[in-house]
Amino acid sequence: SMPDSTMIYVTHDQVEAMTLATRIVVLANKGIAQVGAPLELYERPNGEFVAQFIGSPAMNLLPGEVVRTGQQTTVRMDGGGMAVSHYPTTQADMGRKVNVGVRPEDFLEVAEGATYIFEGKVNITEALGEVTLLYFDKVAGGEPVIGKLPGIHADLRGKQVKLGAVPEKVHIFADGQSLLYR
Template structure:
């Protein structure tokens, strides 16, 4: 198993279209790293550069301390699991998993040992004699993962492996991948997904990408609790964080922030040196809002839409002079209906403040 080191990695198409720029990332042996981001952000391109399926336009890529920029994929010590299972339909599960070892002239005894060990790990032992057409989608994906395991690679690469599965199978297979990582603690794994639930539940660290740049790297809950900018704040979490226009003010010698749409609400700041009257953005997650009937409140408005999910209720509140509706996520069911006026409040430690460039004011509130 191996470390990965990406230094100033770039990808340029046709000598003019730069799709990845100055990517710097250290991945330690045994880490489960998830690349996540919106469509077109470059996550699959970055994974393919690691695998050798895409050339590197600039920078260096090291696997286990070895420079591999110009080394072909087969010589990099990696195994890749794709969105498409790409199984040989005429071969049994056993033969699909054994094929790469047969090509490498591994002895039959070693092949049998490695295939059966991987099958046991993935709960495929009873299916070894079946053809792929006799398997479910989740089972086929497990065969594709098993085919990668038997090669004993330095690094496992997963390119959206659950995208073709239905919701129930996605959950089940996600749990199996998590269990696989637990059973192979020294294995280095890099996983690409557009699904933030997969990212949050599987990753040791998330690499959040946008437009060819890394926006933030860190443990899932670090990105959730301490986003470095508005993009991260809105991408991590569902529903997305509410971002509300605000400005910094000073009253009675105390610097605070007022929400522009609701001038009477003021939250004190810990940093009194900020420019007064500067326009900023105020952020709070839907699940951190609660309804109040008296006393201080953050925003007030009329409910425009309600989503009742059983375990939670989403209130979409139209706040005067605010372009986007504020979403409140309340536990359980409620008696609210469209048109009702509500006041929403939160606690100071759940509030976020962003400057005009979208960066977080650290420890401001």
Template sequence: MADIKMTNLNKAYGAVHILKDVNLDISSGEFIVFVGPSGCGKSTLLRSICGLESITSGTLEIDKAVVNEVPPSKRGIAMVFQSYALYPHMSVFENIGFALENQGLPRAEIKQKVEKVAEMLQLTPYLARLPKALSGGQRQRVAIGRAIVRGAKVFLFDEPLSNLDAALRVQTRMEIARLKRSMPNTTMIYVTHDQVEAMTLADRIVVLQAGKVEQVGSPMELYDTPSNVFVAGFIGSPKMNFVTGGVAAKHKCHTLGVRPEHFHLDGKKGEIRGKVEYAEILGADSFLYVSTNTGVMTVREEGKTKFKPGDTVFVTPQAKNTHRFGEDGMRLH
């Protein structure tokens, strides 16, 4: 069990202020995903939690005890990085069991623990192999196995799948979801750039921008009711469309946000006139890029679209599914 609480947590490197008053409450067993643009401080926050970085001000508590000064090895946290740094001359078995061997555990107990973890991660057939004879996904699982075997109560993952190709990512993502289910009391914090990973793995997503928490919520809360323009534009792929000016004024807001699937498209009439610049026909759905007076709008259509580049079209926001924001960028209710 491990609850994690951050209170006004700040991190600066000299005069450079990286994390700004981060307040976060993470419950034992939650799967939390950090997302945000490159350089916003996701890795710095992970490293502060596990103790690889010191905190400049504020407090970090694990299970109600302040751990600001507790060394990394005493925090009960395991970190899995993007590059999995396995020992190249050791077999999978030895890589996973290394920490246990260091602790001086009896051989039989090491064997039992390593075999159990290998089974959990579907690594049993590879226990005798060296890392160089494994695929990227298998290597990443060995790295995860090393963390599990140490019995950590908190797992931190910093973009663990970003080195894998698309198919392996999907497979390893499913394995991480399964791993989470098999360890319901283990708290996991996961950093990713991948929208699908964030939406499918997270109990709650934390959106960061320039070292500040913009919003915390379940994937669907963030998707359906983003609290500001930044979160609205960040969550969802392709991105939400934003309209300002006359059309937004008609909807009584400064900025009107419309997701690509929430436009109605018509060849004859509608609210915003435009021209199809480009059409991506993917089979199950199509994405049209429509240039209008207020910029290029991305529109999703089910199936294969009948429109082609050069066609004049009209796009109309579905009234029930629009997002309205004020001049300050905050959601209007």
């Protein structure tokens, strides 16, 4: 084959796209949702569609309201708890209804008294050895929340668990679009 040839490969399998592609074009609603390198789309999706399409299991989206703006943004979660994101916001964003996005693998179990983004009862644990998937009750009629914690956590089934995340891993979307791309 030619060394400099370009190949376009169409797939609905996002894992395949992530592993094969140097650049991914995500198509949605009769147009292009986002173009970028696989990790760029994973780390900085420009909207909820790309955020949930790239990554498996999909990114969790949890509703809240902006309560502090600036270089970092604080969101008061509808389900209790607070999320701090490295996404910058302006005074105009104060009180804005948003969805906080956290990938399952970016959740951390937090201790009592620590700041948390999500709290819920673990319905199912799926032990994969290296990681354990935690499936929580559905939130506000949406998708079940999923956490992916390193190691083995068989004891968490049926327990109330609080999850947090570092600000660098907390995404904020308003009206489906990332606040990072404005």
